[in-house]
Amino acid sequence: MVKRGFLYEIRKNRTLFLMALPAVLLILLISYIPMAGIILAFKDYRFDLGVFGSHWNGFENFKYFFNSGTGLRVTRNTILYNLLNLATSQLFAIMIAIFINEMRGKYFKKVSQSVIFLPFFISWTIVGVFVYNIFNYETGTLNSMLKSLHMDPVNLYSTPTVWIFIICFFNSWKWVGYTSVIYIASILSIDAECFEAAEIDGANIFQKVFYITIPSISPTIFIMFLLNIGRILRGDFQMFYQIIGNNGQLFDTTDVIDTFVFRSLLTSGDIAMPAAATFYQSVLCFVIIMVVNGAIRKTRPDNALF
Amino acid sequence: MxxxxxxxxxxxxxxxxxxxxxxxxxxxxxxxxxxxxxxxxxxxxxxxxxxxxxxxxxxxxxxxxxxxxxEAYRILFKFPESIIRAYGVSIFITVIGTAIGLFVTSMTAYVMNRKDFKYRNKLAFFFYFTTLFNGGILSTYIFFVKYLQLKNDMLSLILPLLINVFYLIVMRTFISSIPDSISESAKIDGAGDFAIFMKLILPLTKPGLATIGLFYALDYWNDWYNAMLYITDPDKYPLQYLLFSTLQSAEAISRISKMASVVAISVPTLSLKLAMAVIATGPIILVYPSVQKYFVKGLTVGAIKG
Known part of the structure; x- marks a missing residue:
């Protein structure tokens, strides 16, 4: 058989190639070309010289980033927040999915599911307004309630540790509805006969949940964790920025790689540290996802991502 | 009971x-x-x-x-210029972005689903790779601002969200439920690939189009991040970013108060911020009940695919 080349394919399926072309060019433009910017991590960037004209400076940027203590701090925060948020939001989503699925009242089921899904549709800007609305010192709802109970108002903006809980809460608030929809879909695909058989054998709901539902959705849980492990060094910029903003007092416990990069970019204009941070974040994320996926492909090939 | x-x-x-x-x-x-x-x-x-x-x-x-x-709403409606302009910007980018994004996404998804397109798996990986590795916001920012000169250009609000790889994969799943024999028999009848896509595939995948279209529309409507990066001209602020900047600075409020030619003290800044948030969220809450089912559908399809 003659091996048919690329040019033959192009001639044969000219229209199909043309149809895929806009998306290919777009992704080249907005994703692939900017990847070249990753070399900035090893350069002393000057705006007038551009990405390629600027001079190389070896590992200076990395030294600067880690020696200043910033590197470790933002890395630690990013990883810890991701683990905490992943655990809490998945746990709540699984609980809500199981509970909603077991409900008999059709109307209650529908309304509560809609309400819990609603926050997904709200932009982080509005969440930023909520935070201001509830927690600001002078007029926030929290303090006005405390005052009406004759208690002293609290200034949360000088208590960094509280924000760990606030961030964790709003992360779950935003994502639990979304994630539970995925889990509900997964529960609905379980064979109904399993439940019927268990019922005939006299199993109660707890037993059905622990011995049928949870084992059956475990591949979905696994995939959700896998997807998130690949993002463990990526902070949800929109969330952190809207909840914390540029409040320097809280950075020690709330600054993640993405907020740090952004702030350096827009405020100081000195991109040595953010360039190093970006490189380190992108490369490590890629390595982690490749290693994890490779390991899974060896042990549980059905659950691998690609 | x-x-x-x-x-x-x-x-x-x-x-x-x-x-x-x-x-x-x-x-x-x-x-x-x-x-x-x-x-x-x-x-x-x-x-x-x-x-x-x-x-x-x-x-x-x-x-x-x-x-x-x-009072807050009265003042907002009395001097609605900045809000109306921001609504205009948001509607503009949402309509244009969704229309182009949806068209390009579904067209590409169709090509990726054609069994006789030899490179469909390579094409899929070309897109998927961008979810594993990216140059980070720093390089994208420099590329957009220095090389494409997009500062204060509406394109900077549309381009970054124009193609979403997750939506592309979901769209391919929707299209894959259409029997291949439809494309094949049309091809035998002499129809061109583009005509098959436009006249046969698009009408058959309406639920998929509605779902993915809404996902894109939501992303555009809720976007403030790209505006913060690239837009400095207040006349080009989309709604969410106008809200954010109002909350950040008293400047926008004082501009309204100047138009109202009243002393700043008498302008209800505390309630005005919240009233603006209500007006910015209103449309989403209003359409939410009727569009929710499409999002559930989209997520379900996406979840099955993994």
């Missing part, structure tokens, strides 16, 4: 039923609390926007308005 009475009458309750009742009590309580927590921030927001300015200064934002007032 009836169950309870029945149980009391019997005197003793069978074990399984008692356990199931316990489960139901827990599940209804947890879901109700979750639903209330999801709605509470909205309630506090709306309440604050309808509260009299002096009452807020005195008592703070409450769960119900301590003194009812329409």
């Amino acid at each position: 009836e169950n309870k009475l029945a149980i009391e009458r019997k005197g003793r309750l069978p074990k399984t039923e008692g356990v199931n009742l316990l489960f139901n009590v827990i599940s209804y309580t947890v879901v109700t609390v979750a639903a209330i927590l999801c709605l509470l921030p909205f309630e506090i927001l709306i309440s604050g926007s309808f509260t009299d300015e002096k009452a807020i200064a005195l008592h703070g934002y409450g769960i119900i308005p301590s003194k009812f007032s329409f």
Whole structure:
């Protein structure tokens, strides 16, 4: 058989190639070309010289980033927040999915599911307004309630540790509805006969949940964790920025790689540290996802991502 | 309630039923609390926007308005220029971005789904790779601002969200449910690939188009991040970013007060911020009940694909 080349394919399926072309060019433009910017991590960037004209400076940027203590701090925060948020939001989503699925009242089921899904549709800007609305010192709802109970108002903006809980809460608030929809879909695909058989054998709901539902959705849980492990060094910029903003007092416990990069970019204009941070974040994320996926492909090939 | 009475009458309750009742009590309580927590921030927001300015200064934002007032909305509607302009920008980028994004996404998804397109798996990986590795916001920013000169250009709001790889994969799943024989037989009848896509595939994948279109529309409508990066001209602010900048600085408020030619003190800044948030979120809350099912569908399809 003659091996048919690329040019033959192009001639044969000219229209199909043309149809895929806009998306290919777009992704080249907005994703692939900017990847070249990753070399900035090893350069002393000057705006007038551009990405390629600027001079190389070896590992200076990395030294600067880690020696200043910033590197470790933002890395630690990013990883810890991701683990905490992943655990809490998945746990709540699984609980809500199981509970909603077991409900008999059709109307209650529908309304509560809609309400819990609603926050997904709200932009982080509005969440930023909520935070201001509830927690600001002078007029926030929290303090006005405390005052009406004759208690002293609290200034949360000088208590960094509280924000760990606030961030964790709003992360779950935003994502639990979304994630539970995925889990509900997964529960609905379980064979109904399993439940019927268990019922005939006299199993109660707890037993059905622990011995049928949870084992059956475990591949979905696994995939959700896998997807998130690949993002463990990526902070949800929109969330952190809207909840914390540029409040320097809280950075020690709330600054993640993405907020740090952004702030350096827009405020100081000195991109040595953010360039190093970006490189380190992108490369490590890629390595982690490749290693994890490779390991899974060896042990549980059905659950691998690609 | 009836169950309870029945149980009391019997005197003793069978074990399984008692356990199931316990489960139901827990599940209804947890879901109700979750639903209330999801709605509470909205309630506090709306309440604050309808509260009299002096009452807020005195008592703070409450769960119900301590003194009812329409003042904030009255001022917003009296001088609506900046809000109307921001609405215009948001509608513009949402309509244009969604239309182009949806068209390009579905066209590419169709090509990726054609069995006779030899490079369909390579093409899929070309897109998928960008979710594993990217150059980070720093390089994208420099590329957009220095090389494409997009600062203050509407394109900078449209381009970054134009193609979403996750939506592309979901769209391919939708299209794959259409039998291949439709494309094949049309091809035998002499139809061109593009005509097959436009005249046969698009009409058959309406639910997929609605779903993915809404996902894109939501992303554009809620975007403030790209505006913060690339837009400095207040006339080009989309709605969410106008809201954000209003909350960040008193500047926008004072601009309104100048137009109102009143002393800044008498402008209800505290309730005005919240009223703006209500106006920015309003459209989403209004369309939410009718579009929710498409998002559930999209997520379900996406979840099955993994």
